[in-house]
Amino acid sequence: MTDSLHQHPSKPRSNDEKQAVVNRLKRIEGQVRGIQKMIDEDRYCVDILVQISAINAALKKVGFSITERHIKHCVSDAILSGEGDQTIEELMDVMKQFSK
Amino acid sequence: MTDSLHQHPSKPRSNDEKQAVVNRLKRIEGQVRGIQKMIDEDRYCVDILVQISAINAALKKVGFSITERHIKHCVSDAILSGEGDQTIEELMDVMKQFSK
Amino acid sequence: MTDSLHQHPSKPRSNDEKQAVVNRLKRIEGQVRGIQKMIDEDRYCVDILVQISAINAALKKVGFSITERHIKHCVSDAILSGEGDQTIEELMDVMKQFSK
Amino acid sequence: MTDSLHQHPSKPRSNDEKQAVVNRLKRIEGQVRGIQKMIDEDRYCVDILVQISAINAALKKVGFSITERHIKHCVSDAILSGEGDQTIEELMDVMKQFSK
Numbered sequence: 001m002t003d004s005l006h007q008h009p010s011k012p013r014s015n016d017e018k019q020a021v022v023n024r025l026k027r028i029e030g031q032v033r034g035i036q037k038m039i040d041e042d043r044y045c046v047d048i049l050v051q052i053s054a055i056n057a058a059l060k061k062v063g064f065s066i067t068e069r070h071i072k073h074c075v076s077d078a079i080l081s082g083e084g085d086q087t088i089e090e091l092m093d094v095m096k097q098f099s100k
Numbered sequence: 101m102t103d104s105l106h107q108h109p110s111k112p113r114s115n116d117e118k119q120a121v122v123n124r125l126k127r128i129e130g131q132v133r134g135i136q137k138m139i140d141e142d143r144y145c146v147d148i149l150v151q152i153s154a155i156n157a158a159l160k161k162v163g164f165s166i167t168e169r170h171i172k173h174c175v176s177d178a179i180l181s182g183e184g185d186q187t188i189e190e191l192m193d194v195m196k197q198f199s200k
Numbered sequence: 201m202t203d204s205l206h207q208h209p210s211k212p213r214s215n216d217e218k219q220a221v222v223n224r225l226k227r228i229e230g231q232v233r234g235i236q237k238m239i240d241e242d243r244y245c246v247d248i249l250v251q252i253s254a255i256n257a258a259l260k261k262v263g264f265s266i267t268e269r270h271i272k273h274c275v276s277d278a279i280l281s282g283e284g285d286q287t288i289e290e291l292m293d294v295m296k297q298f299s300k
Numbered sequence: 301m302t303d304s305l306h307q308h309p310s311k312p313r314s315n316d317e318k319q320a321v322v323n324r325l326k327r328i329e330g331q332v333r334g335i336q337k338m339i340d341e342d343r344y345c346v347d348i349l350v351q352i353s354a355i356n357a358a359l360k361k362v363g364f365s366i367t368e369r370h371i372k373h374c375v376s377d378a379i380l381s382g383e384g385d386q387t388i389e390e391l392m393d394v395m396k397q398f399s400k
Contacts, residue, residue, distance in 0.1 A: 012142050013114045013139070029132045030135075032128050036122050039122055042108050044174075045109050046106075046156065046171035049170075052159055053163075053200070057200065060399065064396055067145070067388070074145060074370075089368070092367070094146050094150060094153070095364070098149060100300045123272065160299065179276045180242065180280065208343065222340065232325055239313070240322065243308065244304050249370075251344050253397045253398050255361075256400075263352045266349055266352070267345070270345035275323045297350065298353050298356075
């Protein structure tokens with residue numbers, strides 16, 4: 001499945017950084033469970049759709065913060081060592097997928 | 101939080117319908133947990149972003165199937181009883197939010 | 201190219217309606233020409249991207265107003281004559297494409 | 301309107317590069333005019349929406365190619381001169397707007 005350029009970010013995430021992202025993902029996980037409950041209680045479609053939009057927005061936010069860190073470390077380091085192009089093309093591919 | 105037009109869909113979801121949506125949401129919940137693990141293992145940013153895109157796509161798919169059912173039942177019933185406009189405007193609002 | 205269900209909306213657009221949409225599209229056309237000028241003047245990439253985002257937003261707005269009219273007339277009429285399903289599925293297909 | 305970091309890209313666009321982008325924008329301009337004609341001929345809503353989606357996709361493609369060039373030149377040059385952060389944050393802002 002993965003033919004990414006690397007296995008790890010060029011600068012390891014600190015424990016604090018990890019915790020911050022995991023906390024946001026745990027909240028999103030809770031929101032997804034919340035929708036299961038709404039389905040179970042046969043709640044109104046529009047209310048469910050509003051919640052799904054909220055999750056999508058929250059996920060995008062996580063994605064953007066990961067992207068920003070990626071550019072500030074992995075992409076920057078690749079550029080500084082004269083190997084930016086491949087990393088930038090990899091970034092563009094994932095950005096295109098992300099913007100769908 | 102909610103000033104939706106209704107509390108429930110105009111035609112209740114069957115148990116099979118509920119189960120099908122809940123199953124998809126459980127899979128999405130698992131994917132969100134998978135990303136937490138990836139963060140924990142300090143996996144490469146692009147691989148994480150690919151997974152986030154996959155979740156967003158899966159959530160949108162659930163959203164579209166809920167929207168389709170909503171139009172086929174709630175919106176249709178409102179139209180048939182001569183009260184379509186308000187329901188259609190409510191639908192448009194959520195579609196706009198959804199397309200962001 | 202087209203295997204749409206119809207050639208025309210079930211209720212013809214009035215001249216005022218047509219004019220309002222055409223005016224918005226003319227403004228968008230002007231914005232697209234504006235970007236050509238920015239390229240020609242070798243303007244900064246981010247300024248160009250901001251303009252492209254603005255056009256995309258304006259086009260989506262036109263799309264949503266056409267969608268709303270479509271549901272209020274074509275889809276509603278199909279539902280009232282007991283033939284809603286095919287029209288709703290056609291609508292969902294275009295909404296999916298649109299949300300990309 | 302603009303408080304961008306720069307007036308021009310750090311590496312000027314060549315005439316060939318300019319021409320390639322302008323050609324794509326001219327085609328998009330033609331597509332926008334095509335929709336005006338469709339409105340004028342009172343064409344079916346869904347056919348118009350399909351065209352609007354096509355324009356949005358074409359615009360996004362132009363946007364992504366401008367973004368890629370921006371990262372390969374402006375952002376890279378900023379990183380190489382030790383001033384990447386501000387440029388990367390500017391890029392993230394426009395990417396967020398763009399993904400809506």
